[in-house]
Amino acid sequence: MRKLLIATQNEGKVKEFKRRFESDDLRVLSLLDIEGAPDVAETGSTFAENAVLKAEAIMKLTNHPVIADDSGLVIDALDGDPGVYSARYAGPEKDDEANIDKVLKEMKDVPKEKRNASFHCLLAVAIPGQNTEIFSGACNGMITYERSGSYGFGYDPIFYVPSYDKTMAELSPEEKDAISHRGQALDRLEEVFKELF
Known part of the structure; x- marks a missing residue:
């Protein structure tokens, strides 16, 4: 069976990749499946730099195809x-709830019409033996005043996603x-997935 390694320890991300790519002949693994897997430092100044750093570091370590x-x-x-500090915005612990609390606190006095935001991937x-490829996606929305x-x-x-x-x-x-x-980024990857793998 072929193996595809996702360079993350985030279980939510792993589920999204498995829904898209796992099949009878392709097993999707993550850093959670590799004992002693390193936490690659995200020292880049852009999302793209950090993704490439992680993908290439784990690929060199495992000699397997890697998506970061x-x-x-x-x-x-x-x-x-x-x-680029989204995961560790409230501290190095990468605590989702603390990150949300920090954003809501910083945004508490921002009026509705100025709460625009976007997710980027x-x-x-x-x-191994190929040039690293990059795929991107973005989603526009707004920051709410409380969790839902x-x-x-x-x-x-x-x-908040206005269209829904x-x-x-x-x-x-x-x-x-x-x-x-x-x-969106996975859609773009899926278009060339069979060629790449």
């Missing part, structure tokens, strides 16, 4: 923050996959 994702929330009223695909919904992960409970009149966390997994930043 770097994604995050960009809020206009916060000058683009949390941006950059996927880097590193395959129980699906998803990360900032989903405070990211719901937060990302109120969308079913299938609805989210259809419109999310990662869903």
